Structures are given as C-alpha cells and as structure tokens.
Amino acid sequence: MANTQTTVPLFVANQVLTAAQQNLSAGTGVPVFATTVTRDAAFGGSNKALAEGQLAYIEASNIVQYYDGAAWATVGPATASALTYITGASFSAVTSVSAPASTFTSTYQNYKLFLNITSGGTDGASIQMRMRVSGTDNTSAVYFYGMNGLGANGTRYDINAATDSKFIFTYQQAGLSNSGLTLDILSPQETVSTRVGGTGFGINVGVNAISFYSGGGTFLTATSFDAFSLISSAGNFAGSYKVYGYSNS
C-alpha cells in the first residue's frame, strides 16, 4: 500500500538525504507497516531504536499502536459495541456445562448469557444454574428465584423457591431444541449478592406444555464468583452457551 514502509531510517550528521527519504519522513507521521512482523523488523540495527512513545499503524489489523517501553499496546479503534464476547462453548452428552474460571472479572460489572439447547434432557427436567468460584459450584441454600410462567395453552406455570441450592429458570423436553435461556447477570464478580434475570424458553413440568418464563433470582450471600454452571436435572443435554460483558461506560 502507498504508505507502507519497511524501515524507520536514522539519519547521521552530514548525510545527503534523498527525495524518497524526505518523502517518507514527511508523508508518514505515524509509520505504517503491513504486519507486526514487518513493524518489529523496522526498528533497531541501523534503523531507529525502538523506544517508549513510538507509534505505528498495522494494515493487517487496521489498528494504531504505541510502544510503552516493554510491549506494543493498541490505541484503537475503540470497540464500538457495548457488548464484548468473553467465552462460550458447544456441548453434548453431558449433565452439566461450566464456564471456565475467570469468565467473570473486574473488567465488567454485568454480563449477558445465552443458552441454546439443541437437544433437551429428560422430559420436564429443569435447567438449573449455579454460581461458581475456583472450579467449584456453590451449593449453599441461598438461591432465591421466581419465574412467571405462561404456557402457550394459556395456563400459568410459575417457578419459585427460597433457600434452594440452585436456580431453576426453565424445563426441557427430551431431544428437542425448544428450550433455552437469555439471562443478565448483575455483579457476579463483586462481593455482593449476584442477581440474575431474564427469559426461559421450554416446557412446564408435568404436562409438557410449551411454556415461557420471565423473572429472576438472587444468590443472597455476598460472594465473588468467577464462573457459573448450567445443569440438566435429569438426562444429558446438548447445545451451546455464549457469555458477553456489558461495557462499563
């Protein structure tokens, strides 16, 4: 490309500068490199020594970077989206799936979770959620939740419990892909109560009527979590989950 350069020349006393050299200096306030490899090769030796404050534009990734004295850091472009993908996975033939440790960090206060079931466990088995820290689910009886449920048949099927050892947000149907969750998770990494709210898709427990749930729950004891588990109460389930962080500002 027109601005791409391969060296950052260092001129010496009494050197006669060519037009090309002058044009290079005048034309590229921020040196432009094809990749980070050509960027690194352009400094040192007979070229300018890399030092703190150096700027660079990388064509391959369309980013502006600065050197902080030890490593290159990206200036921008800033992420335009308010949601940043953190982690996710597909799963099958398991009774539970857990997000990896450090899913929740101090980078974000609030999170979005999507669970897409492609094959439900046993008919009427609940989809449960537990908060998790250092690789272990928290099974304390401090999960409080209430989900308003309405069947497509017009019948109400609410879900609620106090002092349970897990959240229940919906129920699944064996082998079908009609269940799932969209949840907002508030302050899981802070040492406060973790609050979870959103929508559950699935069936009711009992007559297997297609049902939809809306509500939330609170893990009451102030605890800092780094992940969560999603559990099929009976039978293996399959699907995928994705976690996003809400930008703090």
Added chain:
Amino acid sequence: MQEVTRFMATATVKPKIQIGDDVREMNDAEFAQYEIDQAANKTQAKIAADKATAKQAVLDRLGITADEAALLLG
C-alpha cells in the same frame, strides 16, 4: 479374569460434565453432590406434580377448565 469381571460389574459410570471445552467424568466430590441433587430434584418434581394434580382435582370438582378458572380469577 474373575477379579476383572467383578470390578467391571461393580464400577460406577459417573455422568459426564464439561468445563470450558474439556469433557470429563465427574470426580468423587462432584458425583456425591450429583446424587444429593438427584434426590432433591425428585422431591421437587413430586411436589410440582402433586400441585398440578391437586389443581386439576379442584377444577374437576368445580366442573370448569383451567381457562375458565383463569377467567374467574383474572
């Protein structure tokens, strides 16, 4: 051979779980919690089923449907 057969007959196949991208069998602690959960799940499911049955029994006694009951209460 007899010992191997006896071991195979008594070994418990633990459910599989996934953490991040790794799939493995439950460890002993996780399996112990799983068994506690299964007992609790059965109790919860029975309570929910009993509640649904009781609800239907009342509707039957009144001779109305759930939709009609919802109309009355709405």
